[in-house]
Amino acid sequence: MYAEERQQEILGRARAAGRVDVVKLAEEFAVTTETIRRDLTVLERAGVLRRVHGGAIPVERLGFEPALAARDEVMTEEKERIAKAALAELPEDGAIVIDAGSTTGRLARALPGDRELTVIVNAPPLATMLATRANLTVIMLGGRVRGRTLATVDDWALRPLEDLHVDVAFMGTNGCSVGKGLTTPDPAEAAIKRAMIGAAERSVVLADHTKFSGVYLARFAALTEIDMIVTDSGLDPAVAADIAAAGPEVVRA
Amino acid sequence: MYAEERQQEILGRARAAGRVDVVKLAEEFAVTTETIRRDLTVLERAGVLRRVHGGAIPVERLGFEPALAARDEVMTEEKERIAKAALAELPEDGAIVIDAGSTTGRLARALPGDRELTVIVNAPPLATMLATRANLTVIMLGGRVRGRTLATVDDWALRPLEDLHVDVAFMGTNGCSVGKGLTTPDPAEAAIKRAMIGAAERSVVLADHTKFSGVYLARFAALTEIDMIVTDSGLDPAVAADIAAAGPEVVRA
DNA sequence: CGTGATCTTGCACTTTCTTGCAAACAACCA
DNA sequence: TGGTTGTTTGCAAGAAAGTGCAAGATCACG
Numbered sequence: 001m002y003a004e005e006r007q008q009e010i011l012g013r014a015r016a017a018g019r020v021d022v023v024k025l026a027e028e029f030a031v032t033t034e035t036i037r038r039d040l041t042v043l044e045r046a047g048v049l050r051r052v053h054g055g056a057i058p059v060e061r062l063g064f065e066p067a068l069a070a071r072d073e074v075m076t077e078e079k080e081r082i083a084k085a086a087l088a089e090l091p092e093d094g095a096i097v098i099d100a101g102s103t104t105g106r107l108a109r110a111l112p113g114d115r116e117l118t119v120i121v122n123a124p125p126l127a128t129m130l131a132t133r134a135n136l137t138v139i140m141l142g143g144r145v146r147g148r149t150l151a152t153v154d155d156w157a158l159r160p161l162e163d164l165h166v167d168v169a170f171m172g173t174n175g176c177s178v179g180k181g182l183t184t185p186d187p188a189e190a191a192i193k194r195a196m197i198g199a200a201e202r203s204v205v206l207a208d209h210t211k212f213s214g215v216y217l218a219r220f221a222a223l224t225e226i227d228m229i230v231t232d233s234g235l236d237p238a239v240a241a242d243i244a245a246a247g248p249e250v251v252r253a
Numbered sequence: 254m255y256a257e258e259r260q261q262e263i264l265g266r267a268r269a270a271g272r273v274d275v276v277k278l279a280e281e282f283a284v285t286t287e288t289i290r291r292d293l294t295v296l297e298r299a300g301v302l303r304r305v306h307g308g309a310i311p312v313e314r315l316g317f318e319p320a321l322a323a324r325d326e327v328m329t330e331e332k333e334r335i336a337k338a339a340l341a342e343l344p345e346d347g348a349i350v351i352d353a354g355s356t357t358g359r360l361a362r363a364l365p366g367d368r369e370l371t372v373i374v375n376a377p378p379l380a381t382m383l384a385t386r387a388n389l390t391v392i393m394l395g396g397r398v399r400g401r402t403l404a405t406v407d408d409w410a411l412r413p414l415e416d417l418h419v420d421v422a423f424m425g426t427n428g429c430s431v432g433k434g435l436t437t438p439d440p441a442e443a444a445i446k447r448a449m450i451g452a453a454e455r456s457v458v459l460a461d462h463t464k465f466s467g468v469y470l471a472r473f474a475a476l477t478e479i480d481m482i483v484t485d486s487g488l489d490p491a492v493a494a495d496i497a498a499a500g501p502e503v504v505r506a
Numbered sequence: 507c508g509t510g511a512t513c514t515t516g517c518a519c520t521t522t523c524t525t526g527c528a529a530a531c532a533a534c535c536a
Numbered sequence: 537t538g539g540t541t542g543t544t545t546g547c548a549a550g551a552a553a554g555t556g557c558a559a560g561a562t563c564a565c566g
Binding site: 005060062133135 | 272305306315380381387394397398413
């Protein structure tokens with residue numbers, strides 16, 4: 001196993017568990033704690049982890065102080081499958097929007113290396129990850145960066161979207177219901193999402209099945225505006241049928 | 254078998270398996286490891302693979318950029334001291350701009366946690382790092398993200414700056430000379446830097462002493478526009494005096 | 507304020523990488 | 537055909553990276 005692979009895996013575990021432990025990692029990878037510490041240093045320098053005494057935590061859950069061992073990323077298996085399935089909707093070339101979010105983040109990571117694409121994002125971590133890819137042109141939407149979601153919002157993010165037209169928007173969501181459509185807790189984020197969908201020829205929503213049981217404050221799209229919803233096999237087929245009846249094609253990966 | 258064919262085959266295997274091993278490839282293609290290494294170098298230059306110690310990994314498999322961390326491994330001591338010294342120029346509260354760059358990145362990392370500040374950045378990694386801090390409001394400038402420097406450029410980054418006024422701009426630079434002022438290789442980045450300085454009440458440049466021996470394509474500021482230059486003790490005092498005579502206060506940390 | 511755990515740092519060892527050079531090979535052009 | 541030119545490959549020596557070990561510093565927590 002290469003050092004980079006180990007680091008990748010460590011990052012994944014940190015995001016999944018909300019925190020990793022030096023000694024445990026050393027045991028599981030069968031290396032010494034020094035090696036793990038060096039890995040954590042690399043990851044911290046890359047800006048994706050923050051080291052703490054005994055281990056490290058991913059930057060995106062730094063805002064909340066001390067270790068509520070709350071799992072940050074759940075349903076990783078399903079999200080991976082959803083992202084893979086959504087890749088089928090990628091245009092051969094052209095432009096896409098990728099919304100901020102953990103599932104859409106996996107989609108971004110899985111973008112092929114051999115297709116010339118222009119990618120519009122509003123999440124600084126996504127921009128960092130994608131910008132070094134030789135086959136991609138990355139455009140970052142500006143604006144105030146929300147600490148919670150690490151996504152840009154507000155006026156400066158909205159305005160460029162008015163002048164953009166992309167082939168496909170890959171969107172995340174917090175809630176998805178037949179009656180209320182797609183919802184999210186933050187009105188500012190809802191505004192961005194709405195603008196993203198407005199700028200796109202087709203809109204594809206990536207949502208694991210847990211997202212279909214909640215409704216949040218701000219609606220950013222009705223189901224009729226969405227062309228496809230990619231979810232996992234855990235979604236009740238009856239609900240899937242209801243949604244499909246309301247407009248979007250439903251793919252259960 | 255031609256080199257080109259072999260490289261395509263290597264790329265195919267890397268994408269299929271997620272990784273390739275130098276020694277194994279050498280055996281299977283019946284060539285020496287040097288040849289394989291040269292192939293991997295070609296593929297890396299094409300932007301489709303990332304070489305790692307012992308082999309290579311396709312870029313789409315990598316979720317973060319390890320190369321980024323490696324970039325600021327030179328002059329770390331000096332950069333750290335420069336960043337610390339520049340902190341003295343922070344306003345009590347108010348707004349600042351932090352330019353993209355490794356030295357300014359260290360400044361960002363060292364920002365105090367007890368001061369209410371609005372921070373304007375054009376580098377996604379900086380935005381990610383700072384956004385989770387409770388005492389900071391982070392505003393990201395949008396635009397196309399350059400892969401080389403991970404900084405946003407072009408029109409959408411420039412326009413918001415016209416409507417902004419900040420107290421201090423902390424700038425990086427590639428070259429700094431008495432005759433030619435502050436220069437950088439990329440005209441698009443020069444435009445952003447120029448706009449940043451224009452939006453700021455005071456401009457502070459962070460530059461280690463190696464920056465004073467080069468001049469690059471595009472000038473983004475004359476020395477008279479700069480209020481202070483923070484550098485390290487490795488700078489020739491005579492040069493420092495020349496610079497100071499041209500306008501900015503020179504601090505040798 | 508002490509104690510055990512955790513962290514840093516320097517060093518050594520092994521594996522891997524780079525680089526200069528020469529041989530092998532293909533291509534090109536009288 | 538034969539000579540020239542440029543590319544590819546292999547070899548060998550020196551450089552660098554990754555890892556583990558050990559000693560000392562630092563931290564968290566009772």
